[in-house]
Amino acid sequence: MSIRTVLLYVCAVAVIAPGSQLLAALATQWGRDAPAPVAVLRAWRRPVPMVAAGLVGLMAAFGVVQTAFPSIIDHLERQPGAEWWRVLTALLVQSSGWSQLLFNLAALAAVAPIAERYLGPWRMVLIYGVSGVIAQAVSMAGWSRHGAGNSVAICGLVGALAAWYALRGAVSALRRTVLLIPAAGVTLCLLTNNHGVGILVGAALGAVLLGKRPLPTQHKIT
Secondary structure: OOHHHHHHHHHHHHHHHHHHHHHHHHHHHHOOOOOHHHHHHHHHOOOOOHHHHHHHHHHHHHHHHHHHOOOHHHHHOEOOOOOOOHHHHOOOOOOOOHHHHHHHHHHHHHHHHHHHHHHOHHHHHHHHHHHHHHHHHHHHHHHOOOEOOOHHHHHHHHHHHHHHHHHHOOOHHHHHHOOHHHHHHHHHHHOOOHHHHHHHHHHHHHHHHHOOOOOOOOOOOO
16 A cells, blocks of 8 residues: 555545534534434534535435436546636536445535534535535646545535634544644645545635634534
8 A cells, every 4th residue: 555545535524523523513413412423414404504515415426327327527627728617517526336326425424514503604605615516627727637526615615614613613532633633634735636635725714704603502412
């Protein structure tokens, strides 16, 4: 196993572990006596976060379409010399098949409702879209000219929540822990991995749009 591969795995852990802890802390508002996974799922309680539901539904719909008609991936993913609009359409399909589709769908279902409730619908869409498009554009410019997936946009939402919590969070230990997420973003960029771009763009937008906005309630980690 190469050093690059090892670093990529380390970065994945540095994003997923603190990110999961952050989501669990934010979700305690809806399930204080429930295990963390159950509390996260309760973010889908009524009133349903409609923008998050729309994103998950859109991703699921394109998952069905690309399964039924695999050739659509070739028409929507980023490719060398491809049309500029593929920085948008590359967020709609998953070029690595079912494993990528299921993982990204589960990640979006966990992150999006919490992001919408804390960031607000328009901020969530802005961060999701801008993070994803910039990451895809950087990839098309030379980092990884072939592929597709919306994980870079999900990373943008995680980066935004991490930056906001690092600035305004109530639990000092978690405020320090979530700094691992932008640190992993920097490392991923050094490895020319577009997920780092998504994380850092999301973190920057979160700091700018939400830096002075306090968390709605105080939370404890359960």
